[in-house]
Amino acid sequence: MQELELTVERLIWRGRALARLESGQVVILEPGVFPGERILAQVTKSTGDHLQARCTRLLEPAEHRQEHPCPLGDLCGGCRFGVLPYQVQVKIKHQVLQTEIRRALGRKWSGHAPEEILVFSSPESWGYRWRGQTEVLDGRPHVKALGRNHPLHCPRCLLHAPVLAVELPRICQDLPPGRYTMAASPLDHKVLAHTSPEWLKLPLEKSGISLQVRPGSFFQANWRLNQDLVQYVLSRLAHLDSLADLYAGAGNFALPCAAGGHKVLALESDSRAAKGALRAAREGGLNNLRIHTGDLRRREAMQTLKKFAPQGLILDPPRSGAGRNLQSLAGLESLQRLAWISCDVVNTCRDLKPFLEAGWRIREAAMFDMFPQTWHMEAVFVLGKS
Numbered sequence: 235m236q237e238l239e240l241t242v243e244r245l246i247w248r249g250r251a252l253a254r255l256e257s258g259q260v261v262i263l264e265p266g267v268f269p270g271e272r273i274l275a276q277v278t279k280s281t282g283d284h285l286q287a288r289c290t291r292l293l294e295p296a297e298h299r300q301e302h303p304c305p306l307g308d309l310c311g312g313c314r315f316g317v318l319p320y321q322v323q324v325k326i327k328h329q330v331l332q333t334e335i336r337r338a339l340g341r342k343w344s345g346h347a348p349e350e351i352l353v354f355s356s357p358e359s360w361g362y363r364w365r366g367q368t369e370v371l372d373g374r375p376h377v378k379a380l381g382r383n384h385p386l387h388c389p390r391c392l393l394h395a396p397v398l399a400v401e402l403p404r405i406c407q408d409l410p411p412g413r414y415t416m417a418a419s420p421l422d423h424k425v426l427a428h429t430s431p432e433w434l435k436l437p438l439e440k441s442g443i444s445l446q447v448r449p450g451s452f453f454q455a456n457w458r459l460n461q462d463l464v465q466y467v468l469s470r471l472a473h474l475d476s477l478a479d480l481y482a483g484a485g486n487f488a489l490p491c492a493a494g495g496h497k498v499l500a501l502e503s504d505s506r507a508a509k510g511a512l513r514a515a516r517e518g519g520l521n522n523l524r525i526h527t528g529d530l531r532r533r534e535a536m537q538t539l540k541k542f543a544p545q546g547l548i549l550d551p552p553r554s555g556a557g558r559n560l561q562s563l564a565g566l567e568s569l570q571r572l573a574w575i576s577c578d579v580v581n582t583c584r585d586l587k588p589f590l591e592a593g594w595r596i597r598e599a600a601m602f603d604m605f606p607q608t609w610h611m612e613a614v615f616v617l618g619k620s
């Protein structure tokens with residue numbers, strides 16, 4: 235296959251990079267190279283309008299490139315941004331987000347992309363994850379390795395919160411081989427595998443309430459930055475009486491909204507997560523929160539939502555995006571404001587378009603750097619009716 239000498243122009247979505255040949259033809263590079271780097275790259279595929287390539291040699295590193303602090307950094311690929319200082323990572327991700335929103339909105343709507351994106355950095359750039367996955371083999375934790383079938387022994391993942399990092403090898407000793415989700419509580423530092431029947435408590439400091447989750451259920455892994463995310467979303471909907479939280483998980487937004495006096499409906503398909511929200515609501519004496527366990531792709535959940543007629547909506551769908559039938563909410567008379575939380579802006583912009591068609595406008599956007607050392611980020615779009 236053809237080898238090329240290239241200068242990396244910029245990063246694009248999913249950690250990939252873009253370079254150009256002298257002819258102007260675009261080359262999309264696999265993750266692991268950064269703007270300004272001079273590289274040798276091997277072409278892996280040629281499509282109609284661009285080439286795909288993989289870096290084979292770094293000729294000139296980026297100005298800020300540093301040694302990866304993890305001995306497995308180059309092998310596992312789970313934290314490729316670890317070769318850059320944290321503030322450089324944030325700057326690059328902010329630029330990527332700005333460009334990607336415009337691109338994903340397409341020619342018709344790119345003019346409605348937010349002029350500015352607020353940036354919330356992570357208080358901890360390493361050791362921020364209170365939840366993670368591990369492969370247990372021979373009673374020891376392993377991680378997947380790039381381009382290898384056999385996982386690598388990883389005695390300590392630097393992304394894990396210190397208590398999770400320290401306790402994980404001990405817990406693995408007693409587990410049969412398999413893939414596990416491990417989670418820890420920032421409240422009492424209890425660490426559990428998803429197979430445990432116990433519950434974990436996660437405090438939402440400003441609301442004086444704690445989430446209750448089973449270790450296998452979703453919760454925001456970067457718990458410290460999640461406090462800012464929750465406060466941001468609450469502040470943008472504070473003037474509304476009734477709020478619905480879709481894809482509510484264990485009540486990350488619904489519980490503090492209810493604690494703040496709003497009338498709240500939470501919708502969530504995972505019955506264990508919904509049960510946790512109910513436990514927390516009961517413990518907190520929140521009679522103004524109703525929890526509906528149901529699939530938002532089904533009519534029943536949508537009917538419950540429309541009957542509730544919320545003034546504000548919080549949407550936090552999985553990476554694949556919101557289901558198609560959520561489009562009908564664009565015309566819901568009662569709605570005044572939406573806070574749309576996104577872990578994949580490409581899919582979110584696709585799902586936003588029917589709302590823009592119906593007259594909604596993006597009033598504000600924010601980036602929460604929930605996943606330092608990786609290309610991933612969380613974005614929030616605040617929408618209002620024009």
Ligand SMILES: C[S@@+](CC[C@H](N)C(=O)[O-])C[C@H]1O[C@@H](n2cnc3c(N)ncnc32)[C@H](O)[C@@H]1O
Binds near residue numbers: 484530
């Ligand atoms: C990204 S998580 C967000 C959870 C919560 N908002 C939080 O911040 O912790 C997405 C949630 O959507 C739920 N979910 C996924 N598909 C769903 C569907 N079709 N209907 C309802 N909930 C769904 C998942 O179980 C998960 O709890």
